[in-house]
Amino acid sequence: MKLQYGTVPVVLPGEALTKARSLDELRVLAFLSANRDLLGGCPANAEEIASASGIAKETVLSALNYFEGAGILTPGGGASAKKEKKPVPRADDEGTVLRGSEIAQTVADEPRLKELIDVLQARIGKRFFNDSEYSKLAELVYDWKLENDYLILLTDHLIRQGRGSIGYVYRVAVGYAQNGIDTYDALNHKLLTDEKTAPIRGKLRKLFGWGERSLTAAENGFMKLWLEDWELSYELMEYAYELTVDGTGGKFQIRYMARILAAWHEKGITDPEAAKADHENGKPVKTEKAKASTFGSFDTDDFISAALERSYAEMKSGDTK
Secondary structure (H helix, E strand, O other): OEEEEOOEEEEOOOHHHHHOOOHHHHHHHHHHHHOHHHHHHOOOOHHHHHHHHOOOHHHHHHHHHHHHHOOOEEOOOEEHHHOOOOOOOOOOOOOOOOOOHHHHHHHHHOHHHHHHHHHHHHHHOOOOOOHHHHHHHHHHHHHOOOOHHHHHHHHHHHHHOOOOOHHHHHHHHHHHHHOOOOOHHHHHHHHHHHHHHHHHHHHHHHHHOOOOOOOOHHHHHHHHHHHHHOOOOHHHHHHHHHHHHHHOOOOOOHHHHHHHHHHHHHHOOOOHHHHHHHHHHOOOOOOOOOOOOOOOOHHHHHHHHHHHHHHHHHHOOOOOO
């Protein structure tokens, strides 16, 4: 970050702007950047800095202690941006955290990271990323070992959804990687599946009366189970919904519908005609408590629970609608 202090141009670490708690603290840091001969005595020479800058001693001392704690100043050594470059942390470290000039040096030394940053800045429409964004991308590349093509594909997808910030890309990418979606092919398959099922999800939301509200974990789990794992048609689910409302006194109960669909799934029924024939040959469920009926048994409930557990484990990605 470049500033003018009097007639002297100064450069501050990019994180100073976001971490400074007041304009006075930035004035202290700018003064020190323009008067580097005073840096070596910090924070013991707070009174000298106050006298030379015209800033209250208490403010100077508070700012020096704060910036030292934030890692922007080092005791007796000046601004952290002047520190010798450290190697980029890898997956076996505690995480990739880059500050100040480490970012510029790392990007210069790592062609792959530089290429990724150049592409994503253009895609997102930002001239420069901030320190936090650089660090998140470095973590995705080095700690999570995600390829550039993967991150570009994901970013393009999220931009189309209006969610193209690096913070959101990071959140989704980590969630996917934690669930084994950590290659370009796996991500492409996931996104194609989401695109394919999106129209049906919208119709089900309307059918169930969910509107645009956020879904619960159970609701998301059932949607994934039915649309992605079992690949059920909308027509089959619509018929199951009708039977659910009939069997529960006009109220939609998703677990009741889940038992209907699970029973059909166990029998290999995939189309509404076969489901209607099966229903006509059996006895419809009349109450929610009738779990040992045509559409639900304790075994079926266990089957649903196990299937949902698998869905929950695969859904912790932050990209579920």
